[in-house]
Amino acid sequence: MAMSIWEYANPKRFMDTTGRVLPWVAGAAALCLCVGVFWGFFLTPDDFRQGSTVRIIYLHVPAAMMAINAWVMMLVASLIWLIRRHHVSALAARAAAPVGLTFTLIALITGALWGQPMWGTWWAWDPRLTSFLILFLFYLGYIALWSAIEDADAAADLTSVLCLVGSVFALLSRYAVNFWNQGLHQGASLSLDKEENVADVFWYPLLVCITGFVLLFVALVLLRTRTEIRARRLQALLLRERMA
Amino acid sequence: MVELPTPFFVAWLQAYLGKYAAQVVGSYAFSLILIVAIVVFSVWRSRRVRRALAEAEERAGKAP
DSSP, X not given: OOOOGGGGGSHHHHHHHHHHHHHHHHHHHHHHHHHHHXXXXXXXXXXXXXXXXXXXXXXXXXXXHHHHHHHHXXXXXXXXXXXXXXXXXXXXXXXXXXXXXXXXXXXXXXXXXXXXXXXXXXXXXXXXXXXXXXXXXXXXXXXXXXXHOSSHHHHHHHHHHHHHHHHHHHHHHHHHHHHSOOSSOOSOSOOSSTTTSOOHHHHHHHHHHHHHHXXXXXXXXXXXXXXXXXXXXXXXXXXXXXXX | OOOOOOOHHXXXXXXXXXXXXXXXXXXXXXXXHHHHHXXXXXXXXXXXXXXXXXXXXXXXXXXX
16 A cells, blocks of 8 residues: 555654664664765875865765755745644754754864865855855754744744745855855866766765765654654643643 | 873874864864764753653553
């Protein structure tokens, strides 16, 4: 029998399924990250222009990709909440935000550490860097808004609207280099065009690291969504206790 | 003033990564610390909430 994705809107079904899947995803994430980071750090050569700083790519690129994709995932979950009112989707969006914030911070800091020797500056008000900083601030605002509102449904409504607005900056941070052909940040390092893509010796470990970051994101979001579902039930029980 | 010997691993990293060793090691250290922090915090909160829920459900089960 074909399963519909909407069946996972049922918290019990979500908990049953994710409880079985989570250890495997977490294990695969740990394996990919260990292999990718070890491969990238110890087994790849220096770049002829960037020297050893090319090794920062194995953290910076996957973190930056997932910083944007985490917001896109939150956008989809927020739209599902706004349209279909499935609580699990609102809680999944909430669960993803601190993970996305962490990836955004990693991308910003590793980018600055790479930029200092390569560009001669830690920071520039370049379109991509600036839109990434604004995305970081949106993550902070999103997390603060969830915590500031006591009514869970009202918080989900307002944070969903904030997520829609912030999506502009998530998209800008991805395409800023193409929109404004200026600034320090170069174009995408990854491309389907073999001429534009990074050399294979860097590409394969990078691919493993990207897979590791994707799996880490999925594992953390599943774990944190399960926690949010339990926290919601706990809140209901405590409320019932107080009223008894 | 006594000059302490450079630990072997640090000396090896400096030789391996050259003049950008601080930036590369800094990037890896910062990223790994943040990743470990979000994982540890998520697992810790998950366990705390699960334990509190189990206690609340037990109390609810005993309630008349």
